[in-house]
Amino acid sequence: MVLLLLLLVLAAAVFATFPLHRALGRAAGWPLALVLLASTGLVLAQAPQVLGAGTPIEFAKPWMPEIGVELRLRMDGVGWLFTLLVNGVGALILAYSARYFPPGPRLGFYALMTFFALAMTGLVMADDVVLLFVFWELTTVASFLLIGTSGRSGNAPAIRALLTTVVGGLALMTAAILMALRTGTTRLSTILADPVWAEDPAFSSTVAVLVILAAFTKSAQFPFHYWLPDAMAANTPVSAYLHAAAMVKAGIFLLMRFTPAFAELPLWNYTLIAFGLVTAVVGAVFAFQQYDLKKLAAYSTVSQLGLLVAVIGVGTEAALVAAAVHTLAHALFKAALFMVVGLVDHQAGSRDLREIRRLGIAGGLRRRMPVTATVAALAGLSMAGVPPLLGFVSKENVFKGLLEAPGPAWVGPAAGTVAVIASVFTFAYTYRFVHGAFWSSSPRPDRSATSVSEAGYGFAGPPAVAAVLGLVLGLAVPVLNPMAERAAAEATGEAEAEAGLALWHGLSADLFMSLAAIALGALLVWWTASGERLAGRRLFPVDGVIVFEALREGIMALGRRVGDLTRSDAPPRHLVVPIVLVIALAGIITATGLEVPEPYGETSSPLDWLLIALITASVIGAVYVRSRTAGLVLVGSAGLTTALWLFLLGAFDVAFAQMVVEILTVVIAALILRRLPARFHRISLRRYLATGAIALFAGLSAALGVFYLTGRRGRSEASQYFLENSEEDTGGTNVVNTILVDYRALDTLGELVVLGVAGLIVIAVLNSSGLLTAHGDRRLVVSRSSAVYDADDNTLVMRAVSYLLLPLIVFWSLWLFLRGHTDVGGGFVAGLLGGAAFALLYLAAPSASVAKIRLAYPRIIGAGVAISLASGLFGYLDGSFLRPLHGYVTLPLVGEYHLTAALVFDAGVYLAVVGVILTALNQLGLEESLPGDSTAGTVRPVRDQPPTDDPGTPPEVDAQSPLRETPDKEGGAR
Amino acid sequence: MNTSLNLPEPTAYLPLLIVLPLAVAAALVLFRVPVRLERALLLAPGALILVASTGLLWLVRDGTVLAHNVALWQGGIAIPLVVDAFSALMLWATALLVLVCTAFAIAVGDDRAAYFGPLVLTLSAGVVGVLMTADVFNMFVFIEVMLLPAYGLLAMLGSRDRIRAGRVYVTVNLLTSTIFLAGVALVYGTAGTVNLAALAGAAAESPAVATGTGVIILALSVKAAVVPVHGWLAPSYTNTSAAVTALLSGLHTKVAIYAIYRLYAVVFDGDTRFLWIGVAAFSLTMLIGVLGAVGENSTRSILVFHMVSQIGYILLGAALFTELGLMAGIFYLIHNMFVKTSLFLSTGAIEHTHGTGALDRLGGIAKREPLLGAVFLAAALSLSGLPPFSGFVAKVTLVAGALEAGQWEAAATAVVVSVFTLMSMMKIWGSTFWGDPPKEEGGDGDTGNAGEDAAGGGVAIQDPPRVRTALLLPGLVLALLTLALGLGAQVLLSLSAQAAGHLLDPSTYVEAVLR
Amino acid sequence: MTLAITVGVLVSGAVFLMLQRGLVRIILGFVLLGQAANLILMSAGGTYLRAQPLLDYTPVDQASDPLPQAFVLTAIVIAFSITIYMLTIATAGCSDDTEDRS
């Protein structure tokens, strides 16, 4: 419960940031530091149980039971140490922050820092692998935001750090999933105790590699070391906390956590030792080269983490003791040093060694900032491994641990030697840091140093605490024994461990190694003039950031190529792929063979061949021809042949509809084609052949599909049901119609909606985009004064005829509508015919304005849909939507008439069909239509003929009636 | 007239979920109403469907299947509407998306375009229809009901190239709808029925039926934008208004995915012989999609390519066809609907406010609009699978599903692709939310210095346009949702598991339909 | 057999037209393709019985399958709707050329 309390306190701190910040501004750091101090106290209070009794504290609550993930926390020795570090150092740094920043809003900083403390605490207490991953990634995100929001120069490094550490996070996730799947639990402590690690080296190695990847990215190990110095763009408190004391230690924590599983795994040992030591040396060398104190500290962190990784890789009890103690020591001195950098930067205006020197303060900066200098010296000595500081003890233990490296006998001494080399550089760069910043000055000052003074207690206090702790703990190092023993015991999976930490324990090898490091370090300082001879030199041709960016650019370039593959707004390019896939499907199935029954009954009739001849002629013509008109009518001809096919197959209703639709399609397409060139685009021979081949294969596939997959079974059950029951169920004897309006009226409703929407979107799109103007009279060659030109006179015959035909068509349309349920007909066919009546009126009119049908046709569509819906809702009287109610009524003339709600439904269909045809005729029939012309249901009147003179003038509307055009008004031929 | 009339059973009201938006759409076409009332009417059906589907989720949470044979014809003859955990979940998610996207459209004024309201309402009715129907031909009809409004919306709102973009969308969808129809025909030709329940297991038994259903699934894959038939997505979705892109992204491809899941589960009965095709195709989809995204240079096109990539993730669940895989896929589907829509809306708010989505013409927005930044970042991290957002649960379960099924290549692809996902999200973040607005000069840029007030370091911009709250809210709602679904993943996980259960064993579904 | 050939011819023509330049040709291709789909549906019902399913005229055992006919009628309406719309966008705002402008 106390663990949950810990998390809750930190979560509360996150939320408290908002009111606190509002009230206190940057000083919100103080109360927040108090919160973290309190939680540190809470952690310390657990020492008797965790360290003394050796019983971990546990807490568990289900989180995602579906996948077995729990909110399970556990605090053992390792967890205790890291929790303590996170909260303790966090408290110091928050306190430090309250003075570090100038007055002003720092809400994001405080919120994220406390959030980070929460995430980090969760991470080190997590006892569920998924939970571990969650907190792991949360620290990554917090780090990303803290670096990035520190300023614009932090943006790119933040993203680099994020991407790098996320790679590790994903490795951790994968490892977590693998472990959970293999062991059947997500509980970390159970997983680590599972026998699988010993039994299955392949599995162990896989997981080990993933864990190592995670830890290396997080702890900036070679070759992922580049992000950490890069991340120094962040504010100093962020660097001090995340990138020195806490977050980067997550990798160390992870390695320690997993040591029980992998300590016996050579892959684990050698990888950690090798990469750790390389990192330690490389980091130390780079640190020695820096002018920027912060960069120096950052590389130093990389180097120290390398030592830690290497010593963990050894995996023995002593090694783990060393790791635990050095983690603590490093947290203290590195946090202190970073804070010192901040102090220097803040007070002296720079953190560059050259700048500071140029301040020209006699005797160095220590004269003005003695406290800070002392703090720096204390922390530095600890880092350099000088007795009696804690760093000395821990470094000595690290050497001791490394000497126990497993494998051939030479490995231990070799590892120790490399570690000493790293430590030589450590001593040297520490000297460079402390001496360069505080003890040296240039004889020729070129900067004003008047404002440089010691920082206030509030500001300098926190680093001082950290540095002094390094001294105190060094002197009283046995205090740490219980902690180190618990940590080592748990990390190695033993019940007990012996730490034996002491400032002095005889003339051991590691003591001499420490002394050697110090001596050689001093020599190195002397030899390189405290690093000046090496500073700024490029030791490698490339650095990590360059490699990273090149990789990213390469991926983006590859991505652009991938995008280019499909970058086209030409429909054929996108249509061809699915077509080819269908052909491929057909090909594969043909190749593998498909067992199908024999054809059922006689599926062909001699008459069919006539239709094949006709349709083939039409299709070949449509493919071949370049005249758009011809293409249209040939496709229409194929459509009529399809209608004939439907007649032959006994689908009279359908054939009827197909016929009328085909005609109306031609009518509407004609309105469109007059706006376009008379001929289609030319096809190149290559395209002709390629598309022709695809077309032939597609046709073959379709034919094969039809041949093998249809016509090979008897009547379906549904078909039998409809034929046998439709009359009784619905009272209708036109079975197709009863299916449409009774059995599957929902389909018909959908179809009706589709039709209606088509009408609406025609209006909507034209309203937003306008329509290409029909330049029909460009094709005309006769004079406007010719008798053949005049529209009014020459449509006279058509009009007379259409007035004669109109009543007939309307009568037929209604007749078809009424008899639909029992005979060929129905709302759709009838509606089409009704629409055809309007089309005739439209076509016969002398001008589009006259032809314009003054009906609110969108409303007709709406009414159609509404009526159908309403008739469907009536069905609820009998238990369901669209349930047809029917009965017989006696009408005066007709006699007994079968009345059904389906008729009302069909009436809706009728209206919608008519409405859509009206819409198409009116909207597409205009000579010109500009954006905004076609508004909801009404068309602004526009002139029928394009203006002859000034094309820019808006159309005149009502001055004179534009309805009748006179030949002399427009003048002669163009 | 008949004397004995039936009383409606509770399930008889399922069709109302389709009728309601249609009725409001018809009313909006029929009557001219004041703007405020129109907007209220526009939002009302979505809200009601949301409430209703929440209720449905409650009813089906224990595995109940609600089915109704429309017009009470006997099972196998009537068109059945069915709601189980999967469809209820999808209904709920789509209702929420419709609501949120409509709110956004109202905020940017898209709703003033002719017939916007009726079109969106019809679209949502179509989606509801596809999700509920258990009849393959009826599914075709409702797919058209949802497509037609989309054709219009794509071509009437957006940039100048919208018409050309609309052509790609219309033609590709028409082709696939026709292929779908041909598939329906082949299924009827071989199996003699189009009733999904009657077709249960038919494809597993008969190769002929499998071929017909395969044609349908092929058509749906194009609609879902699976590689290699994904190319149409980018030209179609980048030139229209953000609200429409968000709506279509959240609904259309996802409905196709739903249909693939359903058809494969019921008709193929999860036939394991064909799963490898899915695993290969969907892994490729993840990879190609994300690479495309990484290479793009505008917010919208990056997000559109991500759709492709994420579709691969979602469908991978179906291709694994294990309990864990299906659950993960369904969870991923729902998660992705919210997150992707949120991203489209938050970047849409930027596009609307600043008039561009080009990465090199934007910058520094996070400082001026911290909340918008937070909304985007939440969704972006969620999309990349980072905790504590829903994306991490989705990814963890999916990768677990793949590894459990022994598909370690697919799992590795999923993991690697999520790095690329993050990379492309950071591309947007880095140059749009961070960095400098391009018209200003570089600024002081030495913010690494101690004491430098970073927040104050922004260059003074002459009255940069601010994103209005109304534009921000829709994305915010979804961002909060992805957070909630991450922290409280169990709710969605258990529903997804329930849904997966019906897919693994469709017998309850079949019984309910044929009853 | 005959219906299969017809479908093959229609699909070939449709696919050829759909892959050419210019939206109008593509639309015409789709009109053909729609007809092919409708004939496939008809074929799916079986073509060995070819009498119209009108119970006043035809005995039940000779009537052709009414269900695909209802499907085709629905499909015709849908195809017609989309054709109208596609024709509109062939001339709305810009010409019907479909090739890439670059």
Place this chain on the structure above:
Amino acid sequence: MESAGDTVMFVGALVFLVSAIGMLRLPDVYSRLSALTIAGSLSTGLVIIGLFLHQPSLGNALKLGLALLIQLVTTAVGGSAMARAGYLIGAPRNKHTLFDDLAVEGDHGGGDSRHPGYSRPSNGESGPENRT
């Protein structure tokens, strides 16, 4: 009755074939439209009569009579409309055309000397009357 119907329909089909051949053989659009008239009136008429002979009833008499009438009207109106359209766009015409009263007097531009009003723009190439 049936065989009479068969014969009439067959003759109708024969006439239709003649008309179709005319559609190919005749030299210009106007004469082809005349051939079309044969198909639309005589041929279709015969077939409709034949159909009636096959299925004689009062209802069919009414329907087919109406159909015949409408067919004749359609043929005539459609033919006229097409002829006018052909004239408007200057469809190639028979080179033996005697004269053209539709050509307009007083219009500028070249054209038939005997019809000074004929207003086709002459752009150097041979006049449309020479094209066949």
Place this chain on the structure above:
Amino acid sequence: MTLINLALVLVVVSMVLGVVRILLGPSGADRGAATDLVFFGFVILVALLGVRLSTTLLVDIVLVATLVGLLAAISLARLTAGGKR
């Protein structure tokens, strides 16, 4: 029935000839005329099929076909003249 079958063949052949004229053009009016021919052929085929399939239902369809045939003819004439009424 033989005569009807022969008639069917003749009409189909004629329609194919019509298709040839549609292809040849040369003007839109020629194509329109040929289209009319094909449509008349369609009407004739429907009538012949009515006899061939022994159904009276096709009479209604012949009637409607003649009614809507005018639409196509006028539309094509209009299109030929570039939309000129």
Place this chain on the structure above:
Amino acid sequence: MTPRTFLAWILGMLWLPCYVLYDLLHGSVRVSRDILLPGDTIVPAFVEVPLRCRNDLEISLMANLISLSPGSLTVAARHDPATLWVHAMYAKDHRSVLHQVHTLEDTVLRATRPEGVPPRPEDLERDEKGERR
């Protein structure tokens, strides 16, 4: 209206279809001959024909009947003064075409007008070749 004129009107109405049928057959044969036999006898012309028709119905009837007879085709029409422009396939000269059309017009007017047919107006003044002066 006298019974005699009424009878003439009825007869006129009955005669019209017969005349049209004759015209149709005659024209069909003539055109068919040109179609089927090698070579042709076509001598076309566009002829302006002034009509006596008074209303749209009569003009339309005239126009349609002309178009209906194979060999002649109405190309244009004018309402006021009622005029048709006829394409004749076999135009020996201007006068013969006018005569042909006016004969048809007589038949039509006999059917549409109970009061009888007005006399043919003089043609537009033309020279021997039938051209306008």
